[in-house]
Amino acid sequence: MSEGSSWAVVFGGPSPEHEISILTGLQAERVLARAGHAVTPLYWAPTGGWFVVPSATEAKDYLNGAPSGARPVEVRVGADGGLFVKGRLRSERLTIDAALTCLHGGIGEGGGFAALFALLGIPTTGSTMYASALGMDKLAFGGVMEVAGVPTLPRVALEADVEPPFAGPYIVKPRFGGSSIGIEIVDDIVTARVLGRTSAHLRGGAVVEPFRGDLVDLNISFRTAPTLEVSDLERPLRRPDGAVYSYDEKYLGGSGEAAGLASAPREMPAQVPDEVTALAGTLARRVAAVTRLTGVVRVDFLYDPTSHELVVNEVNSVPGAMALYLWASRRDAAQVLVDALVEARDAPPVSAPSGFGSGAALRAAGGIAGKLVGLDGPRG
Structure with missing residues (x-):
């Protein structure tokens, strides 16, 4: 209650x-x-x-x-x-x-x-802090998806002396960014490395993945309370030149009270085959199970309209506008938020237990000075 x-x-x-x-x-x-x-x-x-x-x-x-x-x-x-x-x-x-x-x-x-x-x-x-950190780290998240068998594009860290295992062009992203800020498309890895050194958004770490201009964006939300459930599927509409869905398009479109994410151009629900919509829901549930993310979460896909290939791109543990626009046809906005708050209050995620041990390790430790022997560096 x-x-x-x-x-x-x-x-x-x-x-x-x-x-x-x-x-x-x-x-x-x-x-x-x-x-x-x-x-x-x-x-x-x-x-x-x-x-x-x-x-x-x-x-x-x-x-x-x-x-x-x-x-x-x-x-x-x-x-x-x-x-x-x-x-x-x-x-x-x-x-x-x-x-x-x-x-x-x-x-x-x-x-x-x-x-x-x-x-x-x-x-x-x-x-939890663990699941939240995973959602924010694009390299770690991509690795977990790959290990879990969830389809995703190859993604590697941008390094000065290691070549990506896939050919360009590349999309370069901040490794720890939560939005479209700092994302660039480049033809070659040399340019990507220059950006990695000069961009304020990429200097803290960057990832590269193949840029696929043939893919379009699809988004879905899941929530974990009162039960695991997925929202409608949307297709954000890119510019006609096929460029990446930008920060300005996502958040700064419209004017007055209509400005922001809710007024961004989109196809809602996404006009895709029913089996693609069903697959998006299945993959979103897999992301929820593998990451242990809770509350209201948005999963971003990349989709090939020709082959119907669908891959998980990223996850947003705190989505813009709390993804309420994705739930509008199914759930009242206030109820979506209240359900998440009640979940946090009454059924918080299980974290590592804390407290005192039995004392066995402390009793058996002996003198700390003896444990420092050999740690004072090489002897001449």
């Missing part, structure tokens, strides 16, 4: 996708508030500060940082950890039953936020 629950919506964060995270967070806050739920909007500034912000703020209110009326929040880690809203005389604990993460990219989507809130004892959507 969710009646009387106090939810938080967390957005912002230190990430290149900070602004899109704000948009997703404000949309999610509105969806929950309009459905009658108590919502605390919690803003993570790019400089690291945390703030409770007024309800129903607008995107423009964040142009210069935290909006007017924001109250600083102190994050305390320890035996009595939690979030505390700073007041004139004292700080008051912020009581939250579960937090909806709307953090895109960076350490927010990549597992850092999940780890922090686990230490604070606050349930949160968006999977």
Whole structure:
């Protein structure tokens, strides 16, 4: 049950996708508030500060940082950890039953936020830190898909002295990026390496894979509560020149309240054979099982309309607009978000157990000094 629950919506964060995270967070806050739920909007500034912000703020209110009326929040880690809203005389604990993460990219989507809130004892959507990190690491994710037998394109790390096992042209992506930011198409590996050294988005690590101009994008969402379920399948529409579906097309199209992901050009549902739609659902369920991602997740495919080849490209553990537009024909938007929050509160993902051991290793250790013998380097 969710009646009387106090939810938080967390957005912002230190990430290149900070602004899109704000948009997703404000949309999610509105969806929950309009459905009658108590919502605390919690803003993570790019400089690291945390703030409770007024309800129903607008995107423009964040142009210069935290909006007017924001109250600083102190994050305390320890035996009595939690979030505390700073007041004139004292700080008051912020009581939250579960937090909806709307953090895109960076350490927010990549597992850092999940780890922090686990230490604070606050349930949160968006999977464990382990699953979140896997979803953010394109090289690791591709490797796991390959080992699990899930069809995917070959993908390798961009290295200075190792040739890819496939011919160009190549698509070069940030290894740890969560969106279309920094993606480039190049003809040869030499150009890819130059980009790897000079692009601010690629210097932290990059991956290369074959660029297939004959493939189109297909997206589907899965959610894990109350049961594992998949959404409608969509086809985002690329530009006529066949270029990669860009960040601007995905997030900055339209104007006014219609701007953003919900107004991006798409074919919904995707006009593909029924067996392709069914296969997309099957593969999405496989991704869920293999990665252990929870909440509301989007899986991105590449599809060959001629041969009907379908491969998993990437996964988004915190999708733009929470992928609510993919569920619109099947589920109420507020219910999708509340189900994820209830799952986080009542059935959190199982993590590695913590606590004390039996003490056997400590009793048997003996003196630590004796264990340092031979570690003081070579002797002349």
